[in-house]
Amino acid sequence: MTKKFEHEVEVHGHLIDSMILTKIFDVIMDLNGEFQVQEFKVGKRKKDESYAKLLIQASSQKHLDDILESVYREGATSKIQQHVMLKQAPKDMVMPDNFYSTTNNRTDIFHKGKWIKVENMMMDKCMVVKTNQVWCMPIREIKKGDMVVVGEKGIRVTPPERPREGVNLFQFMGSGSSSERPTQHIARKVASDIYKTKKEGGKIVLVGGPAIIHTGASDSVATLIRMGFIDCVLAGNALAVHDIEYATLGTSLGMNVRDGTLAVRGHRNHMQAINSVFKEGSIAKMVANKTLKKGIMYECVKRKVPFVLAGSLRDDGPLPDVITDMIAAQKKYKEILKDAKMVIMISTMLHSIATGNMLPADVKVIVVDINQPTVTKLMDRGTWQALGIVSDVGAFLPLVTQEIQKIAK
């Protein structure tokens, strides 16, 4: 291997602790590159940052570029300052070839001699420079002539740092998820996490599926909203329909929840709930007219907790409150998620993955589902901040709510 195709990169941070250097070494070796560690200053104490300077060597310019592009994504930057490259979008909704596809980690670009932080960070989008700001943007919002970042130069990605606060739940759980964990203890930790986040003024978003109602956890969630612990609710048609079915007819999937008997003609109760909303015109009007007097949707309306109901192909109805266009629904979801500190995802793969796609990597995410593959899938893109819990929502959420009520006393 000749030495001509080489380049110096450097990287700062908790390189060992947060495995940043491990990933950079991985990438180089996966691509059959070589490296020399030219300098390595390890943080002496546990809070100190480390620094490394590497000379990367490749067998051709293309090979070198491939490796560099990959290590830049893992947090390395070129030793020689490089400006970001921009190119005009050729048409509305078309990105220039070679567009930079974003991660969900904090990203800065080096433009006109200084580093600028990218706003509104999300995964799998492109970056557009407007005046002196950079925006993370989805393809459908690109306008002809937008200056889009291309290539991988002049971009600095900051991988998330692993939180360091002694032994905590998130560490115990690891990135793996298992059903063999002490449920009641985990519920207590989640409760205290929610409580602390809220007391510090953090915004908490709940993303939920209809299993909340079917498993009988509806009252627990309604209580959390009433107590002010949930700032926004992101869901679909089914959660609202079954919540209203339960609130107005007392049934869930046709079973009388009070005494466990099957309701006569119970199969039509969710259709009747849908009809009752159409009759009044909206969920808010049901609350105003007192035809809806309890439940998750009721508490949202009463407490002015914003909710977004996104439509899906499988909807019955759907309710008049449902946003049936997905582009519009995604925009609303993104607005709601802005500045969220914690997102709690309950029993809905569709809405949870959609939400995950819109979140920067430093938002704390808690996923609860009884199906382990679902939790694993949601955690795959997870960061140190994500917590996957394999449990029965109908038993777990009441535990969390009880604990919060105890703390709040």
Added chain:
Amino acid sequence: MTKKFEHEVEVHGHLIDSMILTKIFDVIMDLNGEFQVQEFKVGKRKKDESYAKLLIQASSQKHLDDILESVYREGATSKIQQHVMLKQAPKDMVMPDNFYSTTNNRTDIFHKGKWIKVENMMMDKCMVVKTNQVWCMPIREIKKGDMVVVGEKGIRVTPPERPREGVNLFQFMGSGSSSERPTQHIARKVASDIYKTKKEGGKIVLVGGPAIIHTGASDSVATLIRMGFIDCVLAGNALAVHDIEYATLGTSLGMNVRDGTLAVRGHRNHMQAINSVFKEGSIAKMVANKTLKKGIMYECVKRKVPFVLAGSLRDDGPLPDVITDMIAAQKKYKEILKDAKMVIMISTMLHSIATGNMLPADVKVIVVDINQPTVTKLMDRGTWQALGIVSDVGAFLPLVTQEIQKIAK
């Protein structure tokens, strides 16, 4: 219990074989009613139908009505001929109270002295009488003044009959689904079922998720389409995006499928695939311009096999071909599903449940997924015609395609 609250009902068909009478007895007993079997003519031979006349007894008129409403749904009809009751829809998108909520079984109403078959049968909808026809209609299509069927009188439901053709795969499998079944044998049976259905001119619809591409079954499905065994494809954005990623860049989730190496910058390949479609304007234009030359979407365009891509909240892009409004997408799905004889659902809960909601009970449905709870959930509404297969799509579909190729030779 006084005898005043009683009513005679009758029922025809394979009452024992298809468990129709079992279900009627269940319903009466679940609701604490009484009954007397006044007449019972059992089919003497296995093809003969049976007939039963029951006197149902209840403790009050309300109790009796409750029971009757429930037994009518299971296939019983009143001995005394009763006309269906109709009521005007009070507003657009509002059904009258007490609307009849449909099953997915064949349904007839007794109107103006004769039985009329309901068109376009689907579950959880209402029925509207127009001139002398009855239509099964979703709530959003209801117009003010539409004559909607209310109550449960004058309605005859025909539960599906269990197929009787000696020992066959569907019986072996039962309604349960298990991963402990002879996979290669099942693949052969599915293949011969598809072949037979097609040879008899039956319409076959494929409903598929992106796991088809991720697990490497893309070529098998493309072959089935090329051979003419698939008449329509129902999917979402992800199947099309990853199919085009694989067809144009050779990767699936960033891995080079040919040799199993990781592609450089492979994470952006699906975004690049999306951009390439926006650049051309549509999938069909990519085919016309020869930028798309193989794969599932390519074969659909080439063979004029209609496809519908329904949007969802989690879409990246989505592609210009995707219908982003759910009401519009549901309509398109329904058009495609009209007169389908067989629907094959592969690794997508969202599109499969949506499709299931639109199908009458007598369509043969085959569900393949590696996750047993998904299969179970899809089979729950299943009929004798549904077959649930817990298998690995990436291994199962190639087996099916190979078998069809053998038969077709």
Added chain:
Amino acid sequence: MTKKFEHEVEVHGHLIDSMILTKIFDVIMDLNGEFQVQEFKVGKRKKDESYAKLLIQASSQKHLDDILESVYREGATSKIQQHVMLKQAPKDMVMPDNFYSTTNNRTDIFHKGKWIKVENMMMDKCMVVKTNQVWCMPIREIKKGDMVVVGEKGIRVTPPERPREGVNLFQFMGSGSSSERPTQHIARKVASDIYKTKKEGGKIVLVGGPAIIHTGASDSVATLIRMGFIDCVLAGNALAVHDIEYATLGTSLGMNVRDGTLAVRGHRNHMQAINSVFKEGSIAKMVANKTLKKGIMYECVKRKVPFVLAGSLRDDGPLPDVITDMIAAQKKYKEILKDAKMVIMISTMLHSIATGNMLPADVKVIVVDINQPTVTKLMDRGTWQALGIVSDVGAFLPLVTQEIQKIAK
């Protein structure tokens, strides 16, 4: 088809309700036989039994025998009284060819002119006649010369009747199992079921796996035992090891359960627990010497609740109390299960399937596991009496115990 190969059979019971006749029709048709219903008296009221007489027709003597053998297993008996056939076992642990392989349903044989009930009914065993009694016996207990039932003649199987008590939980749940059920309600029902069974003097057996400890449900189970609701415990080495780890060292899988911190050298705690039992000699001696002062095993010893710990290949240790020979362990399990009225199976596929194999069909079985395929598998052989619950044991069992404590007050 000539008429020569035909035979009359009859069947009594809740033929429609419990689907007995459906299954008989199935069997005949599956085997391509023909039948004529010669007589059918349906029970007029819901408690009345029905009666059917069928003429079964086949294409050859072999075909007829095949069909007859199959219908006898579903509850039909020959119209012409036939004596059971017996044959000597040729060697120890060898059954004669053509031995009758049992179901777990109540079975009687017609021997020396009268019907004799088979004792100790279990599935997949043979039946041995000794003096005037018939015993269900496993192959390893067969002695040379034992008179073993062969063929299918002279045997009457009584399929379980579906319980009929208005709408109840078991019906709501159906034979299917799903995680989308109201958890708290189900816990209340299970609690009242346990309470009622116990008040009526019924024997309740708990079959449990180590997930009880890992998920933090240990205290709940210990409480149930202390309160007298559990009569026997069937488990393996792991449940005992982790119970003792938790009771003596306060950890589960190395985590301090009180405060959620990781114990130093926690990985060795379960080995230390094992060593502590070997040191004392047995679990009972630990209790006597006060080195074990709480937990499931402690309560068993204190309350003289018998427990059987069956070894398995994956055991660490195993503890001195563990029966390491499987034949001996199976015998002990069977002794414990004798006359059980209710068996509660918690998070252990191995011990639950083993137990299921030893139970007659009329024992009420409750299965709780977070993994749906496990519940499905255990329910597959299920009867009307089985209830499958997909939930998180660590949250579900505490709910059940709390409910029982409320009822018991």
Added chain:
Amino acid sequence: MTKKFEHEVEVHGHLIDSMILTKIFDVIMDLNGEFQVQEFKVGKRKKDESYAKLLIQASSQKHLDDILESVYREGATSKIQQHVMLKQAPKDMVMPDNFYSTTNNRTDIFHKGKWIKVENMMMDKCMVVKTNQVWCMPIREIKKGDMVVVGEKGIRVTPPERPREGVNLFQFMGSGSSSERPTQHIARKVASDIYKTKKEGGKIVLVGGPAIIHTGASDSVATLIRMGFIDCVLAGNALAVHDIEYATLGTSLGMNVRDGTLAVRGHRNHMQAINSVFKEGSIAKMVANKTLKKGIMYECVKRKVPFVLAGSLRDDGPLPDVITDMIAAQKKYKEILKDAKMVIMISTMLHSIATGNMLPADVKVIVVDINQPTVTKLMDRGTWQALGIVSDVGAFLPLVTQEIQKIAK
């Protein structure tokens, strides 16, 4: 924090690459310790080893000891050479308090002035010094007076190094397991891995469950054995029973595998298979007498491939070949596993976990199961060498066998 409680440790190897240093930092911080990196020499090139010297600081002697014990397990050693501590076992089957509980990583002890490698390395055992050798031993084999290693001093653990050979399958899969992977490609890679291991003379052990037979993969496994790719088979009673049922009666779970019809009296076929073995006396005698002429067990006998059938509580029979005592079965398993280079675990949690407990960390392990939680559980203790595949055994194994046949041509 005073400086008195401090100690110097050092560590060598691929510290960053294989995350050894990350884990050491973790452990110190989890236990609220402090550290100073006193020296750090990073390997300059990718094959070079790194070296670190750390000063660990604690708040008390106990605290320091706790931290040291934990870092020693992760590969660190004391800078000051320390001799291992030994203590006599007080009784048969009783370890001294404070015994060292092993990992499955290569371990050396410093004894009488030199490092000695521990033989027969397994997890969760103790170490016994005899003359000048050290043995990893299970508790039941401890004899009174045995010199057992106690404490954590003088012990050097060598964590496994991550393999570095460009992009390969094992890396692509990561430690996670998912069903969304290209199945056919994975089958090819597994096939070439098996082929290569065998050509290099490596011992390959198959651990399998009865799903191999039920899913129809029996012939594929038999072929692999016949071709000489499997050196030993570890299984239980069920695999052998159903293999013999299939080989002698043509059925699996009562279904005729050739044509998919249900066999008459098929429910008793597995009992008849069991009886046929008892009749002959053993599986080997069936082969000798030509009553068993194909299948997995047949090929084992014919090719003198040793097999061990370990009993379990749920066994029917069990067969005379089954070892019913678990202590004896574990010993036999361990003998078989000695010097294995690759272990393939197919659809059996019980035997796979048992096997995993007996393996040193550097054996290549491949796990195939359709249930993702099972794969995850088996991979949890996994090393860089483990590969988890979520697939349908009935389709996956035939693919692997076909690929090997292609390569072998």
